[in-house]
Amino acid sequence: MPKVTFRIADTDSRTIDAPDGTSVMLVAVQAGIPGIVGECGGDMSCATCHVYVEDQTGFKKRSADEEDLLELSDDLRETSRLSCQLKLSAATPEVEVEVPPHD
Ligand code: FES
Structure with missing residues (x-):
C-alpha cells in the first residue's frame, strides 16, 4: 500500500497509507490536509489541488491540459503537479508531496 507524506508549510508533516488506484488529491481531501481543496x-478544471513533488518516479508525466491549468497557479515550479492527476500504485510506494503556502 503506497504511503504519502504531505509536508505542510515547512512545519508539519503527515504520512498516510493509501490504496492503489486512488489519487493524491483524494488522499489529501479525505485526510483534511490544509491547502488541498x-x-x-x-x-482538471480548478487547480485547487496544486502540489510540488520532487521525485515523480512512477507517475505519468504532465499532460498538455495539466500544464495549461498549472500555468494559472500561483507559485508555479518545475515540480508543480495537479495532485488529482497523481494516481497511486505499486510503482509509487513512497511519495513525498509539498503543499504550497496558502492564505
Ligand atoms: S481537483 Fe480540480 S484540478 Fe485537480
Whole structure:
C-alpha cells in the first residue's frame, strides 16, 4: 500500500497509507490536509489541488491540459503537479508531496 507524506508549510508533516488506484488529491481531501481543496473533484478544471513533488518516479508525466491549468497557479515550479492527476500504485510506494503556502 503506497504511503504519502504531505509536508505542510515547512512545519508539519503527515504520512498516510493509501490504496492503489486512488489519487493524491483524494488522499489529501479525505485526510483534511490544509491547502488541498480538490474543488472540481479531479476533473482538471480548478487547480485547487496544486502540489510540488520532487521525485515523480512512477507517475505519468504532465499532460498538455495539466500544464495549461498549472500555468494559472500561483507559485508555479518545475515540480508543480495537479495532485488529482497523481494516481497511486505499486510503482509509487513512497511519495513525498509539498503543499504550497496558502492564505
Ligand atoms: S481537483 Fe480540480 S484540478 Fe485537480
